[in-house]
Amino acid sequence: MFDLIPMTSVHGLGTLRGNAGPASAAGLFLGSVVRILFVGDETSLPSELVEYITALGDQWRVQRAIDGNSAIEAVALSAFDAVIVAPQLADLSAATLLGQIRTLRPDTTRIALIGADANHRAPPRIIGVAHRFLPLPLTPEMLLEAITSLEELRQLLDDPRLCTAIGRVEKLPSPPRLYLRLMHALEEDIDSDTSAIAQLIESDPAIAAKVLQLCNSAFFSAGGGISDLRSAVTRLGVATLRDLVLVSEVFSIQTLSPAEHSAMQRRALLSSRLAAKLLPATSAELGATAALLADVGLLLPGVHNEHEQKQADDPRLGHTEAGAYLLGLWGLPMPIIEAVAFHRQPQRSSVRSFWVTGAVHVATALASGEPVDEEYLARAGVLSKLPAWCEQADAMMGLSLQQA
Secondary structure, eight states, X not given: OOOXXXXXXXXXXXXXXXXXXXXXXXXXXXXXXXXXXXXXXXXXXXXXXXXXXXTTOTTEEEXXXXXXXXXXXXXXXXXXXXXXXXXXXXXXXXXXXXXXHHHHOTTSEEEEEEOGGGTTOOOGGGTTTOSEEEESSOOHHHHHHHHHHHHHHHHHHTOHHHHHHHHTOSSOOOOOHHHHHHHHHHHHOTTOOHHHHHHHXXXXXXXXXXXXXXXXXXXXXXSSOOOSHHHHHHHHOHHHHHHHHHHHHHTTOTTSOHHHHHHHHHHHHHHHHHHHHHSOHHHHHHXXXXXXXXXXXXXXXXXXXXXXXXXXXOOOEEHHHHHHHHXXXXXXXXXXXXXXXXXXXXXXSOOOSOSHHHHHHHHHHHHHTOOOOHHHHHHHTOGGGHHHHHHHHHHHHHHHHHHO
């Protein structure tokens, strides 16, 4: 999970655009050594990839560890800016290794590679310990884009203005504890049965009641009513139940009026369902969760609602950056934090492909009746899909009105 600790060894980062070669990519980092640890054998991490990064110049230092225990020893001895871990290691699972690195060096960027045999899907246990997931075979450009985009986000969240503004908030909303306990349980035991999950949710009767209410709303009801949590887990699936727990906890924070809470929750649920449909199944869960939390910054006092016109002399912090910072404090996965930070202006993200940030941008814009950034969609190569997405949003909007 993401720790808000500055990455002090990389400064002056620019944005990686186009097909950056070794010379242009090296210019992104000014005056500091960038240390990268590759963990895996030649099959997952070929020498050509290591050589490409090494050729970026003297500022880039590359080291390879053949297995997990060797990587732990290397990380314990010295700091790395980024660690890239192959999906299969001889001694440890990738999730176990990344969890150890998180403990030893919380400021190190952790990148997990996903093998083709997993259909480019991040295993559930690795979602909470990796900052970014990249598919194999891995191109040098894709790796550089991942490292630079994560550093840009770190710089945003380490902005002194942002830290000062958040520091003035007398009482930050508490982390969604039941959601995080559920995430932890699933990380520890991905085969948790429905009764164990239901029992965990039942530990908070207020949240359990809210989850059942949402399960029976027009968004999720399919056939007869759901009267118990075990049935809800069976019918809706763990991913949907997890997000219902999240929205129930987050929107229980009493900083808005009841009408504002209700409208915000409906918009979040609509955005979440739509974002999941815009992404492949491998990324749908991340997109759904990120869209649920896209406007979480509005729960903080003294922020500017970026859905509204901002006056030139308005000193307030924007709610997207504030929300991303809050999620960082809560320890949510990096792709979700990144999407919350940039969904209002997706072109600020240096990730060129249409992924979680793009899906959350489209979903929240359509759910709010705002224009979609067509220039961004054209750049990402998905503009032709917009009419179909609009039709999906219109259909779901009807369900939203039924729920209301």
